[in-house]
Amino acid sequence: MKALSATTHYFKQAVKILGLNEKLERSLLIPFREIKVECTIPADDGSIHSFVGFRVQHDNARGPMKGGIRYHPQVDPDEVNALAQLMTWKTAIVNLPYGGAKGGIGCDPNKLSASELERLTRVFTQKIHDLIGAHVDVPAPDMGTNPQTMAWILDEYSKFHGYSPAVVTGKPVDLGGSVGREAATGRGVVYATEALLKDFGKHIADQTFVIQGFGNVGSWTARLLCEKGGKVLVVSDATGAVQNPCGIDVPGLIRHHQNTGGVKGFSGCIDTDPNSVLSEPCDVLIPAAIGGVLTRENAHDVRAKFVVEAANHPTDPDADEILAKRNIIVLPDVYANAGGVTVSYFEWVQNIQGFMWEKHKVSTTLETYMTNAYKDLKEVCKSKNCSYRMGAFCLGIDRVARATVLRGWGA
Ligand SMILES: NC(=O)C1=CN([C@@H]2O[C@H](COP(=O)(O)OP(=O)(O)OC[C@H]3O[C@@H](n4cnc5c(N)ncnc54)[C@H](OP(=O)(O)O)[C@@H]3O)[C@@H](O)[C@H]2O)C=CC1
Numbered sequence: 001m002k003a004l005s006a007t008t009h010y011f012k013q014a015v016k017i018l019g020l021n022e023k024l025e026r027s028l029l030i031p032f033r034e035i036k037v038e039c040t041i042p043a044d045d046g047s048i049h050s051f052v053g054f055r056v057q058h059d060n061a062r063g064p065m066k067g068g069i070r071y072h073p074q075v076d077p078d079e080v081n082a083l084a085q086l087m088t089w090k091t092a093i094v095n096l097p098y099g100g101a102k103g104g105i106g107c108d109p110n111k112l113s114a115s116e117l118e119r120l121t122r123v124f125t126q127k128i129h130d131l132i133g134a135h136v137d138v139p140a141p142d143m144g145t146n147p148q149t150m151a152w153i154l155d156e157y158s159k160f161h162g163y164s165p166a167v168v169t170g171k172p173v174d175l176g177g178s179v180g181r182e183a184a185t186g187r188g189v190v191y192a193t194e195a196l197l198k199d200f201g202k203h204i205a206d207q208t209f210v211i212q213g214f215g216n217v218g219s220w221t222a223r224l225l226c227e228k229g230g231k232v233l234v235v236s237d238a239t240g241a242v243q244n245p246c247g248i249d250v251p252g253l254i255r256h257h258q259n260t261g262g263v264k265g266f267s268g269c270i271d272t273d274p275n276s277v278l279s280e281p282c283d284v285l286i287p288a289a290i291g292g293v294l295t296r297e298n299a300h301d302v303r304a305k306f307v308v309e310a311a312n313h314p315t316d317p318d319a320d321e322i323l324a325k326r327n328i329i330v331l332p333d334v335y336a337n338a339g340g341v342t343v344s345y346f347e348w349v350q351n352i353q354g355f356m357w358e359k360h361k362v363s364t365t366l367e368t369y370m371t372n373a374y375k376d377l378k379e380v381c382k383s384k385n386c387s388y389r390m391g392a393f394c395l396g397i398d399r400v401a402r403a404t405v406l407r408g409w410g411a
């Protein structure tokens with residue numbers, strides 16, 4: 001199922017549980033604004049290359065729209081729309097004063113040089129600068145982008161509007177980025193996993209983990225799980241997978257990844273088949289890469305007790321149903337990976353106040369937001385007698401619906 005159909009499927013199920021009327025449902029679903037722009041740049045060899053950039057601003061009832069920018073060959077309007085909608089529910093679930101947005105450029109960042117990526121980012125920013133802003137829409141990193149990308153957006157935006165650090169989050173700390181933002185999504189995944197396991201009388205230290213993806217989110221999740229005594233058995237990226245039944249030396253794997261650009265060939269592990277990662281036996285399976293990886297074809301093969309969605313939209317609705325029937329607990333993306341946008345919010349607050357926080361304050365405040373959201377989520381699951389995914393959608397949609405009705409539609 002395409003990403004937007006899947007997201008809308010979950011949305012409609014939750015709307016039914018909440019009993020929202022059809023007009024409100026329609027208003028919540030239709031994006032506020034969809035932007036599609038041509039981004040043509042000269043490559044390093046002088047040849048001309050054209051890319052398409054997108055920004056979908058889904059909803060701003062609760063505040064400025066917020067969400068990452070993705071550079072990946074699969075970026076298309078369907079996916080960006082789905083991810084923007086997920087951001088709206090996600091920011092509401094963790095109770096941030098934000099709406100939702102997402103952007104991206106259909107390109108392979110691994111095939112572009114640093115100077116080509118800079119030109120592409122600057123051209124994209126030139127095309128959308130009038131439609132973003134600290135109180136309008138605030139981009140951040142996602143797959144294939146990083147603090148350097150945000151620095152280029154900030155610099156280009158500032159040429160038109162004056163120096164405005166709060167226009168993007170996930171910036172380098174030297175430019176007003178928050179300490180702890182790079183680790184934040186992984187750290188949030190770990191707090192979410194801890195809260196979930198506690199409910200089942202378990203602890204990270206007595207669990208085994210398999211992680212798909214070893215970029216920002218996957219590597220930080222692995223590192224922090226390892227620090228808490230969790231045993232990471234298998235890790236994969238786009239080029240390979242590695243395994244150690246006694247537990248991977250994650251800091252060593254991070255060094256190997258930095259040196260070689262991939263996980264495979266790490267001396268502390270054996271190389272394994274990346275296509276079988278999702279069916280490796282473990283307690284907790286953590287997809288932390290691309291979307292739509294758990295489908296009706298492979299959900300029967302999952303051999304984990306819990307799936308914690310660090311990636312956005314890793315689970316197709318068919319797979320979700322199969323996992324539920326098999327009593328595999330799924331902690332959904334809109335809650336599990338909300339640590340990134342939560343620390344983005346802290347960064348934005350710091351930029352607006354002109355007062356920077358220390359690392360300890362960032363981590364402890366993030367933990368408070370994640371555990372409070374878990375409590376709210378559990379309450380909804382209990383009162384509506386539904387899964388974590390439906391509970392999360394109901395929690396987020398209900399908060400956005402209430403803000404929408406309070407603001408009204410005007411004339
Ligand atoms: N960054 C953030 O703050 C947030 C990210 N997310 C979500 O987390 C996920 C990962 O994002 P992030 O870590 O930032 O992205 P990165 O670009 O830093 O890393 C992506 C990782 O996924 C791997 N990958 C790509 N394709 C595949 C594949 N087919 N099979 C296995 N691994 C693959 C990449 O491998 P390789 O390096 O070999 O290409 C890389 O290890 C995305 O779904 C994103 O939307 C969610 C919330 C916030």
Ligand SMILES: O=C(O)CCC(=O)C(=O)O
Nearest residue numbers: 067068140142340341344
């Ligand atoms: O940090 C942010 O603003 C957005 C992060 C993001 O894109 C996401 O949570 O999927």
